[in-house]
Structures are given as structure tokens and as C-alpha cells.
Amino acid sequence: MTTLAAAVPTALDAPGARSRRCDTTGLSVCLTAQLFIKLAAVSAVVFLLLGGVAAILLALTRWQAVHLLRVDWFYRILTFHGLNMLIFWILFFEVAILYFACTVPLNSRLFSRKVAWVSFAMMLTGAVMVNVVVLAGKADVLMTSYLPLLAHPGFYLGIILVAVGTLVAVFNFFATLHIAKRDRAYEGTVPLVTFGALAAAIIAVVTLLHGAIVMIPTFTFSMGWTAEPDPMWYRMIWWGLGHQSQQVNVCAMVAVWYLVGQLATGAKPVNETVCRGAFLLYILFINLASAHHLLVDPAVGATWKIWNTSYAMYLAVLASMIHGFTVPASVEMAMRDKGYVKGLFGWVTALPWRNPAFSAVVLSILIFGFIGGITGVTLGTQQINIIAHNTLRITGHFHATVVGGTTLAFMGLAYYVIPLIFRRDFVWRTAARVQPWLFGGGILMVSLGMSFAGSLGVPRRSYDIEPAGVFGPAAHLFLGVMGLGALVAVAALLLFCILCVGTLLFGRPNSGRAMADWGVAQRVPGVKAGLFEHDHWAMKGTIALTAVFLACFAVYYFANWKALADVWPAQ
Amino acid sequence: MSLSIPDRDWYKAPVGAEKLWIGLALIWCLVMSVMMPYWHFRGKQNSRGEAYAVTPAAFYERAEQFVAANKVGERDGVPIVEPAPGGEAYLVARMWGWYPILKLRQGETYRVHVSSMDLNHGFSLQPLNMNFQVLPGYDHVLTLTPTSKGEFTIVCNEFCGIGHDRMIGKLLVE
Numbered sequence: 001m002t003t004l005a006a007a008v009p010t011a012l013d014a015p016g017a018r019s020r021r022c023d024t025t026g027l028s029v030c031l032t033a034q035l036f037i038k039l040a041a042v043s044a045v046v047f048l049l050l051g052g053v054a055a056i057l058l059a060l061t062r063w064q065a066v067h068l069l070r071v072d073w074f075y076r077i078l079t080f081h082g083l084n085m086l087i088f089w090i091l092f093f094e095v096a097i098l099y100f101a102c103t104v105p106l107n108s109r110l111f112s113r114k115v116a117w118v119s120f121a122m123m124l125t126g127a128v129m130v131n132v133v134v135l136a137g138k139a140d141v142l143m144t145s146y147l148p149l150l151a152h153p154g155f156y157l158g159i160i161l162v163a164v165g166t167l168v169a170v171f172n173f174f175a176t177l178h179i180a181k182r183d184r185a186y187e188g189t190v191p192l193v194t195f196g197a198l199a200a201a202i203i204a205v206v207t208l209l210h211g212a213i214v215m216i217p218t219f220t221f222s223m224g225w226t227a228e229p230d231p232m233w234y235r236m237i238w239w240g241l242g243h244q245s246q247q248v249n250v251c252a253m254v255a256v257w258y259l260v261g262q263l264a265t266g267a268k269p270v271n272e273t274v275c276r277g278a279f280l281l282y283i284l285f286i287n288l289a290s291a292h293h294l295l296v297d298p299a300v301g302a303t304w305k306i307w308n309t310s311y312a313m314y315l316a317v318l319a320s321m322i323h324g325f326t327v328p329a330s331v332e333m334a335m336r337d338k339g340y341v342k343g344l345f346g347w348v349t350a351l352p353w354r355n356p357a358f359s360a361v362v363l364s365i366l367i368f369g370f371i372g373g374i375t376g377v378t379l380g381t382q383q384i385n386i387i388a389h390n391t392l393r394i395t396g397h398f399h400a401t402v403v404g405g406t407t408l409a410f411m412g413l414a415y416y417v418i419p420l421i422f423r424r425d426f427v428w429r430t431a432a433r434v435q436p437w438l439f440g441g442g443i444l445m446v447s448l449g450m451s452f453a454g455s456l457g458v459p460r461r462s463y464d465i466e467p468a469g470v471f472g473p474a475a476h477l478f479l480g481v482m483g484l485g486a487l488v489a490v491a492a493l494l495l496f497c498i499l500c501v502g503t504l505l506f507g508r509p510n511s512g513r514a515m516a517d518w519g520v521a522q523r524v525p526g527v528k529a530g531l532f533e534h535d536h537w538a539m540k541g542t543i544a545l546t547a548v549f550l551a552c553f554a555v556y557y558f559a560n561w562k563a564l565a566d567v568w569p570a571q
Numbered sequence: 572m573s574l575s576i577p578d579r580d581w582y583k584a585p586v587g588a589e590k591l592w593i594g595l596a597l598i599w600c601l602v603m604s605v606m607m608p609y610w611h612f613r614g615k616q617n618s619r620g621e622a623y624a625v626t627p628a629a630f631y632e633r634a635e636q637f638v639a640a641n642k643v644g645e646r647d648g649v650p651i652v653e654p655a656p657g658g659e660a661y662l663v664a665r666m667w668g669w670y671p672i673l674k675l676r677q678g679e680t681y682r683v684h685v686s687s688m689d690l691n692h693g694f695s696l697q698p699l700n701m702n703f704q705v706l707p708g709y710d711h712v713l714t715l716t717p718t719s720k721g722e723f724t725i726v727c728n729e730f731c732g733i734g735h736d737r738m739i740g741k742l743l744v745e
Contacts, residue, residue, distance in 0.1 A: 105575065191574050231706050273583050302617060388702070391695070459693065467737045564614075568717055569718065571618075
């Protein structure tokens with residue numbers, strides 16, 4: 001480790017460091033990190049595109065009026081969609097975020113180019129392998145691949161490669177933090193964005209280890225080398241991977257919220273301690289997520305379910321609620337500081353709405369918080385799960401969190417990543433400004449359509465609801481809403497991909513000058529900065545918004561208890 | 572700034588609206604935490620996860636004995652079986668159907684044993700919308716008390732292969 005580190009200077013501003021100075025921000029960018037940010041981000045967008053094409057096929061099949069695919073291809077494409085969207089697109093993009101967060105803000109070079117190559121090669125090989133096996137029809141097992149449903153060994157091996165490859169990237173991240181600290185590339189405490197990425201990385205290690213624990217014996221079983229793992233054991237450990245991995249996304253997404261908030265409005269954390277404390281809560285109490293899927297399973301008792309649902313108390317939920325306050329509060333404070341002080345929401349109209357990164361993040365916060373968060377906590381309540389388990393309500397929830405929340409935030413970030421890292425200005429900027437709204441609107445329809453259909457009992461992961469004979473016109477209507485929403489969302493996703501690829505191919509190079517600005521909040525002429533610095537009640541709009549949020553949460557939560565009380569007594 | 576190194580004295584306790592929100596959120600989290608144990612003792616719908624290890628063959632044998640002893644009719648080749656009120660009942664899930672058809676009485680409580688012969692299945696009782704997971708190797712005991720009459724449909728809501736959407740069962744309540 002020391003020999004590797006001794007060859008080149010750690011700090012990017014040292015003479016001889018392989019770095020460049022960013023023309024826009026003035027920050028130093030490690031060229032090795034930049035290469036791997038590019039590789040990871042491009043791969044991520046390719047997987048997003050694949051998943052998007054799959055999404056449209058699926059939505060047009062579940063939309064009963066269209067019912068496009070054949071039954072075998074429906075399950076095949078469903079497997080493909082889940083893996084590409086939930087695993088490959090997000091993991092690759094997160095690796096890009098990790099490499100960025102440990103180098104640029106810390107003025108440090110990436111720990112090792114070789115390690116980064118190994119990681120990237122493993123992840124890409126694994127992902128391609130999984131996709132080939134799935135499309136060849138040898139792994140129609142959906143993303144969860146619950147045993148004893150068995151896939152081709154190449155499927156498990158591919159997932160193991162992706163998981164281990166990601167672990168290697170996370171190691172590179174930790175090692176970079178270490179050498180940056182050791183060689184004093186920066187002084188003091190890491191910035192909040194890096195801290196958020198660090199929290200994501202720690203959770204990722206725990207998550208990926210679960211993946212290894214569950215996938216390795218499944219792989220050896222599929223090869224005929226070992227006995228079949230117990231199906232209940234498989235479910236339990238799998239969800240240690242499955243839902244916990246979503247908390248990695250949450251951490252990364254929240255870090256992006258803070259980052260874009262700062263870039264677009266100059267927002268700074270209202271209180272660093274509180275923001276960091278919330279990330280710490282994620283690390284400590286995220287275990288709550290993994291039990292959500294086992295709440296109506298046999299062989300796990302009520303005490304276990306109650307404890308693991310809340311992990312004694314909803315402290316990870318508390319963390320999200322804290323971020324849900326501090327992010328908008330910091331933006332509001334920045335706006336009030338700039339002179340937009342009128343009433344509760346006077347600052348809202350002056351926000352840089354023409355900046356697609358910013359509008360994407362606002363929509364991400366709203367959809368994640370109001371739809372994803374509230375439904376997630378409610379569905380994950382031990383007893384309420386009885387009226388929701390494996391229905392489309394679950395899918396409705398995670399399309400709001402992962403797609404409306406994480407994916408939208410990552411898309412927003414890309415509007416900065418591409419000009420800054422690839423050093424090209426976006427083509428067709430008007431379309432870029434519309435894109436987050438289209439995508440957010442579409443996914444909102446998808447999520448609500450699914451949620452309402454699920455409330456009527458429509459199962460998830462089902463090819464056809466007609467044979468059941470119990471789902472009436474209302475269910476069909478909501479599936480139609482979902483289908484229409486998917487058309488809009490996938491159109492916006494394609495637009496995003498076209499914009500990214502078009503920019504890489506035809507965008508005007510911006511090296512040597514600042515990137516064309518997407519728009520930032522402007523100071524009202526003549527207003528002095530710092531007027532609200534010590535006013536801890538100035539974020540009145542945010543206080544009102546979070547009060548509305550809490551009320552919605554309580555109404556939805558107790559409405560679900562009421563709905564539960566109306567079904568048969570069951571134990 | 573979230574992207575830059577914070578000042579040396581960045582540690583500060585929350586104050587003002589922030590402190591209020593953290594307090595409110597904490598109270599709400601406590602309310603939610605208390606709801607589950609509360610419902611466990613006072614509510615009527617709880618998934619206790621009562622289960623026993625069983626091989627698919629042994630479970631099927633028990634189910635067959637149950638059917639032979641309590642059969643009251645037949646529909647489309649599937650036996651209709653009426654367990655004694657307050658007694659045990661067996662329900663077999665397999666690709667792609669449910670066996671047998673259970674006939675229950677309103678207001679009586681039954682211990683319904685559910686297990687799978689092959690893969691994971693989902694027991695989804697419609698239009699009530701009550702959902703439980705069914706696994707091979709586990710005899711999942713659902714203690715059910717039907718409070719409404721009629722013909723109910725059991726839909727499989729865990730993917731179990733090509734015929735998954737046609738895995739439909741019936742449950743009758745008189």
C-alpha cells in the first residue's frame with residue numbers, strides 16, 4: 001500500500017500530480033478518478049436505457065387493454081428490468097459518485113488505478129453475464145430469485161461478480177479517504193457530501209456481504225456441489241442485501257440533494273451536526289429495512305418482526321425526516337439570505353426552476369418524501385403488511401423511492417456531471433429543462449396507479465389479472481394510469497439518454513471556459529448577505545411544508561390501520 | 572457548504588425550528604413504534620409466523636387425510652372440505668393451483684395449515700386483500716376467523732413460473 005502511494009503525490013495541487021483544474025469551480029480533478037467516473041457513468045446510463053426499454057414492454061403488458069408480451073417473455077423482461085434498474089444502473093452511478101466524493105472535494109488523487117480497473121472489469125463482466133443469461137431464457141427467476149426457484153449458475157456468478165466488483169470499488173474509496181487524511185491533502189473534517197458518500201459506502205459493505213453470504217451457497221447449489229439452502233434462510237439473508245441496498249441509494253440520493261442544493265442556490269447545511277447525525281442514524285439503524293419483506297412469512301415470530309420492523313424504534317425514518325427538513329430549510333435560508341423574504345413561500349417562485357438539476361432534485365424530494373417515504377414506512381409496519389404484501393402497492397412504493405427519488409436525483413446530478421467531468425455543454429437545453437418534469441410526472445402516475453391497483457388486491461409480478469376473476473373496472477383503470485405514466489416516464493428517460501449521448505458526441509467542448517450555466521438563484525440587488533444567519537426560525541415555508549407532510553403521514557398511517565381492522569381476524 | 576470542508580467549530584446542537592422538527596419527528600417515530608406492540612395485544616390481525624418444519628410429502632399426506640375425513644362436495648374435480656368449527660384445516664399450494672376448496676363458517680376460528688409442494692407461493696385472499704407467504708418445508712399456521720360470508724378467491728401473488736397468474740383457489744364462508 002505504501003509503495004503504491006509513494007509513487008505519486010496524494011494532494012492534487014502538489015507538483016507532478018495527475019490532475020486538472022476545473023474551469024468552472026476551480027477545484028482540482030484527479031484524472032484517474034475522472035476516467036473511472038466517466039466509465040461508470042456511461043455504463044450506468046446504458047443499463048438505465050436497457051431497463052427503460054424493458055419498462056415500456058412491461059407496462060404495456062400489465063396495462064390489460066394492451067397486454068403486449070407473451071407470458072414467458074413477460075417474466076423474462078421483468079427479471080431483466082429489475083436487475084438493470086435496481087442494481088446495475090444504480091450501482092454503477094453510485095461508484096461514480098464515490099470516486100467523485102473521495103477525490104474532488106478532498107483535493108486528493110484516487111488511491112489506485114489498478115484497483116479501479118479490476119473493480120470496473122468485474123462489475124461490467126458480471127452485469128453483461130447476468131443480462132445474457134436472462135435474455136437467453138435461462139434465469140426467469142425475477143430479481144429476488146427465491147429458492148427453490150433455480151437459475152443457470154451464470155446468473156448467480158454474474159451477481160457475485162457485480163457485488164465483489166462493487167466491494168473492490170468501495171475499498172478504493174476507503175483507501176482514498178485514508179491516504180488523503182494521512183498525507184494531509186485536506187485539513188479538518190470531510191465535507192458533508194463526502195460524509196454522505198461514506199455512510200453509503202459503509203452500508204454498501206454490510207449489504208454486499210449479505211449478497212455474498214446468500215449468493216455463494218446458491219451458486220454452489222446450482223452447480224450441484226452443495227445441498228439446497230433453506231428457502232426461509234435464503235429469503236432472510238437475501239433481504240439483508242435487497243432492501244439494505246436501497247438505503248445505500250437513499251444515502252447517495254440525500255448527498256446529491258445537498259450537493260445540487262448548494263450548486264443551484266448556494267444553500268449550506270443549516271447545521272452540520274444535525275445533517276451528519278442523520279447520516280449516522282442511517283448507518284446504525286438501517287437494519288429495519290431488511291425485515292420488511294418477511295412480515296407475513298412463516299417461522300419468524302411476532303417479536304422478531306416487531307423488533308426488526310422498527311429496529312426498536314424508527315430511527316432510520318427519523319433520519320430521513322431530518323433530511324426532509326434540513327435540505328429544503330437550507331435552500332429556503334439561502335433564498336431568504338438573497339433577499340426573497342416575502343411571506344411563507346415568496347422564495348419559491350424565485351428558485352432556479354430553469355435549472356434541470358434543481359427541478360429534478362425538488363421533484364425527487366417531493367416524490368420520495370410524500371409518496372415513497374410515507375407509503376414505505378406504512379407498508380413496512382408489521383401488521384399492516386397483511387393487507388399489502390406482494391400486491392402492486394409494494395411496487396408503487398418503490399417506484400416512488402427508487403425511481404422518483406434516487407433515479408431522478410441522479411439524472412439531475414448528470415446535468416452537472418457531464419459538463420464538469422466530460423467537459424461538454426449540453427445540446428438541446430430546452431428539452432433538458434422539460435425532462436425532469438416529464439419524468440417526475442410520469443413516474444408519479446406509475447406509482448399512484450400501482451398503489452391504488454394494489455389496494456384493490458392486484459398482485460405484483462403477475463402476467464394477467466383476468467384469470468382471477470375478482471378484479472373489476474377500477475383495477476383496470478389504475479393499471480391503465482400506470483401504463484400511461486410509464487409511457488411518459490420512459491419517453492423522458494429516452495430523452496435523458498438522447499441528451500447525454502448527444503452531448504458526448506456533439507456537445508460544444510467547454511474546456512478552457514466555464515460551463516454554460518443552468519441557472520442559479522440570484523441575489524436581489526442591494527440586499528446584504530448574512531441577515532438571517534442567526535435566525536433559527538426563518539425557514540417558515542419549510543416549517544409549513546413539513547407540518548403538511550407530518551399530517552399526510554399520520555392520516556395515511558392511521559387510515560391503513562383502519563383498513564386492517566376491517567379484514568378478518570388473523571394470527 | 573456541503574461540498575467544502577466545514578469550519579473548525581462545525582459542531583453545534585440543534586436550535587430553533589430544527590430542534591422542534593427533530594422533536595416532533597421523534598415523537599411520531601415513538602407513536603409508530605408503540606403501535607405494533609399495542610396492536611399485538613389489542614388488535615385482531617397479527618402475523619405471528621407460527622410454523623413447523625415439514626416435508627412436502629408429509630404435508631401432502633396430512634392434507635389427504637384431512638380431505639378424506641371432511642369432504643362435503645366437489646367442484647371442477649377439486650374437493651370441497653369442511654373442517655370442524657374451531658378445528659384444523661389444510662391447504663396445499665403447488666404449481667399451479669390450491670387444494671382443496673375450504674368451506675368455513677362465519678364467526679368460527681380455524682387453524683389453517685398452508686404449505687407449498689414446490690416453490691414459494693403467495694396466499695392472497697380476494698377481495699378481502701389479506702396476504703401471507705407460503706414456503707416449501709414450512710407448515711405455516713394461519714389462525715383465521717371469517718367475519719364475512721361469501722365466496723372468496725385465493726390468488727397466488729408470489730411468482731412461481733409460467734402458470735403463476737392462473738393459480739387460483741376458492742374459499743367458501745357460510
